[in-house]
Amino acid sequence: MRHSLVIGGAGGIGSAVCAALAETGGPVTVADRNGEAAAAVAQALTAKGHTARGVACDATSPTAVEALKAQAEDAYGPVDVLVTMAGVIRNDLLVKVKDEDFDLVLATHVKSTLNAMRIFLPAMRARGYGRVVTMSSLAGRGSVAGASYAAAKSAIEGLTRTAAIETAKYGVTVNCVAPALIDAGMFRTVPKEYQDKGVQAIPMRRPGEPREVAACVRFLASDDASYITGQIITVCGGLSLGPL
Incomplete structure (x- = not known):
């Protein structure tokens, strides 16, 4: 059974990803900057008969990620599946973006992903097996007042492709969702009129559910996806097709 580790696992989508991976039968390490929230997600999984533990980790720190790796391996052995999805958002028009907001968004999304890759990939390569799933967004293509977020998500997609190229011959796949x-997290904080406007642009005419994102992650983490690497897979109800 595979040991899965999810960085950013305490959020709405993150907790759904943890649950989906737990259902495969292997242990799950739930890592999040909010240690209490990570512990709560792990406890909920344990209550359902799964094996899980929560760990506090600020993944923007390489030292913290090294410590996370040590704790996870001490508890459940080598990490087979790594999911990186730590995130934060700061919206403003590009010409008004503040340095501190840009730095925060880039560090939370990009540096945490880079740190996780640098620290976990060597062991996966050495063992000849690994599944890495990163998290981008359709908003990475650019949106009004989304400069920092788009820059971060575009960078993650670049890291994903690069890591995939560098690790493919070692039995490791690296993909991005x-x-x-x-319908979770940030979407729920948006006024309903804007939610409705956004939904009307989606061919399916509804927002996605966290479990639908989690199902894609679970597939990419499975052996059924063994010949898929370096891909950016949108989970968007057809929104990426443009106006219909």
Whole structure:
């Protein structure tokens, strides 16, 4: 059974990803900057008969990710499946973006992904097996007042492709999931009139559910996806097709 580790696992989508991976039968390490929230997600999984533990980790720190790796391996052995999805958002028009906001968004999304890759990939390569799934967004293509977020998500897609090229011959796959409007987290903080406007742009005429993103992650983490690497897979109800 595979040991899965999810960085950013305490959020709405993150907790759904943890649940989906737990259902495969292997242990799950739930890592999040909010240690209490990570512990709560792990406890909920344990209550359902799964094996899980929560760990506090600020993945923007390489030292913290090294410590996370040590704790995870001490508990459940080598990490087979790594999911990186730590995130934060700061919206403003490009010409008004503040340095501190840009730095925060880039560090939370990109540096955490880079740190996780640098620290976990060597062991996966050495063992000849690994599944890495990163998290982007359809908003990575650019949107009004989304400069920092788009820059971060575009960078993650570049890291994903690069890591895939560098690790493919070692039995490691690296892919990225890019959701659009998902009924969780940030989407729920948007005024309903804007939610409705966004949904009307989706061919399916509804937001996605966290479990639908999690199902894609679970597939990419499975042996059924063994010949898929370096791909950016959108989970968007057809929104990426453009106006219909």
